Every structure is written in C-alpha cells, then in structure tokens.
Amino acid sequence: MSTDALRITGLSHSFGSVKALSDVSLTVPRGSFTALLGVNGAGKTTLFSLVTRLYSNVTGSIEVAGHDVRRQPAQAMARLGVVFQSRALDADLSVAQNLAYHAALHGISRKDARNRIEQVLAQVGLDSRAGDRVSALSGGQQRRAEIARALIHRPDLLLLDEATVGLDVKSRAEVLALTRSLIASEGVSALWATHILDEIQPDDDLVILHKGRVLNSGKAAAVSGPSGLTQAFLSLTGAAA
Numbered sequence: 362m363s364t365d366a367l368r369i370t371g372l373s374h375s376f377g378s379v380k381a382l383s384d385v386s387l388t389v390p391r392g393s394f395t396a397l398l399g400v401n402g403a404g405k406t407t408l409f410s411l412v413t414r415l416y417s418n419v420t421g422s423i424e425v426a427g428h429d430v431r432r433q434p435a436q437a438m439a440r441l442g443v444v445f446q447s448r449a450l451d452a453d454l455s456v457a458q459n460l461a462y463h464a465a466l467h468g469i470s471r472k473d474a475r476n477r478i479e480q481v482l483a484q485v486g487l488d489s490r491a492g493d494r495v496s497a498l499s500g501g502q503q504r505r506a507e508i509a510r511a512l513i514h515r516p517d518l519l520l521l522d523e524a525t526v527g528l529d530v531k532s533r534a535e536v537l538a539l540t541r542s543l544i545a546s547e548g549v550s551a552l553w554a555t556h557i558l559d560e561i562q563p564d565d566d567l568v569i570l571h572k573g574r575v576l577n578s579g580k581a582a583a584v585s586g587p588s589g590l591t592q593a594f595l596s597l598t599g600a601a602a
C-alpha cells in the first residue's frame with residue numbers, strides 16, 4: 362500500500378477531441394504542501410474532478426492514502442477533503458449549521474460533530490463566528506470556513522482548487538498560511554492548485570502542469586534553479602522572451 366497522500370499514475374482524460382490530461386503522474390507525499398502550478402486550461406480542474414470522482418478515470422490510477430478511487434471509492438473519498446473553486450457552503454445558514462450538515466454527510470454523530478466543529482473553527486480562526494450566517498463573513502473568512510468544512514472528517518489529503526481566487530492580498534496570505542499551518546497541526550497533506558507563482562515557497566513540492574502534461578516536478582527550489590521560478594516556468598512553458 363502506498364504511503365503517499367496522493368499517487369497518480371499514467372492519468373489521461375479527453376473531452377471529445379480536447380486532450381485535457383496526457384499521461385499525468387504525480388505524488389503528494391504525506392505531510393507535504395504540493396503546489397500544482399499551471400495557467401488557465403492547464404488541466405488542474407480536470408485533474409481534481411478525476412480525483413474527486415466527478416469524472417471517472419478510464420486510464421491510469423489514482424490512490425488517496427493508498428486507496429484506489431475506482432476500486433475502493435468510499436475509503437478513498439473518506440480520506441479526502443476538498444475546497445472547490447466555487448462556493449460549497451449555504452450562505453443563508455450559519456457557519457456551525459453548514460458544518461453540522463457536512464459532518465452528518467460524513468456519518469459523524471451529532472455529539473462528536475459538536476466537538477469537532479469547535480475544533481475546526483478554532484483551527485481556522487473562526488471560533489467566534491460559529492453562529493453567524495456565512496453571508497455575513499468576508500471573502501477570506503468564507504474561504505477559511507470552506508477549509509473548516511473540508512477538514513470536518515479528518516481527511517489525510519486536502520485538495521484546494523485556486524483557493525485564493527478573488528481574495529485581497531492580506532486574505533490570500535492568510536488562507537495560504539492557514540493551509541501550511543494545518544499540515545503541522547492536523548497532519549494533513551495539501552495539493553494546492555494555482556496559477557500564482559508568488560504563492561510557492563522554495564521548500565514546497567511543486568508540479569508544473571501545462572497543456573495537460575507534467576513538465577517538471579520536485580522541490581520548488583530545484584525546479585526553479587538559479588534563475589528563479591518565473592524564468593524556469595516561462596522557459597518550460599515556451600513563453601520565455
């Protein structure tokens with residue numbers, strides 16, 4: 362059994378004649394913050410849709426914490442928490458009501474859910490906002506509530522699809538710092554899809570996806586090389602001057 366939080370091997374996916382992913386292999390080691398870097402159309406959302414079983418993979422394999430998503434879907438999905446690009450919380454319900462609903466979906470008892478909701482809200486810095494409607498939160502706070510929702514069932518792996526889109530600079534930095542801190546405090550691993558190079562730190566694991574193909578992967582510092590990530594990214598994707 363794989364010890365990686367996520368292991369993808371030989372994954373391809375097409376929409377008619379559009380090849381969205383071509384023979385993609387990548388791993389998210391346990392305890393890792395792995396950035397999946399790619400411009401619009403690179404294939405990031407398609408990859409997430411295959412991992413979350415919105416689409417089923419006909420080629421290659423996807424294992425979440427050692428569970429193959431096709432052969433052991435319930436076990437694989439139980440190990441996975443997802444922060445989607447689009448909102449997953451009901452804006453008219455309170456933060457706690459939203460989390461209670463998602464806890465119930467995961468089969469968590471009401472008593473355990475109460476404790477767990479307190480815990481995850483403290484972790485994302487929203488403990489004082491449990492009773493507030495989601496619509497009353499700022500954009501950054503809503504993203505943090507989405508992360509709390511994704512953590513409710515203690516997943517091994519968090520998938521975050523462009524989690525900072527639409528946020529101001531301060532909220533972006535907070536959501537990013539929160540995700541990094543959860544790796545230490547909750548023991549989760551994270552796959553962070555982004556097109557923003559500034560969000561990546563030298564110690565991060567990095568996968569560069571372009572036109573459905575993995576162009577390079579490894580520690581961000583090694584992938585960047587001496588000329589830095591921007592230059593490395595531009596030369597790899599063929600956009601260098």
Ligand SMILES: Nc1ncnc2c1ncn2[C@@H]1O[C@H](COP(=O)(O)OP(=O)(O)OP(=O)(O)O)[C@@H](O)[C@H]1O
Binds near residue numbers: 376380406
């Ligand atoms: N439902 C669909 N039908 C047809 N083509 C699609 C569909 N979804 C994605 N594609 C195509 O697949 C390719 C990869 O798209 P995808 O949305 O996965 O990229 P992305 O990296 O997530 O981009 P973005 O950051 O814009 O969301 C693109 O060429 C896109 O046009």
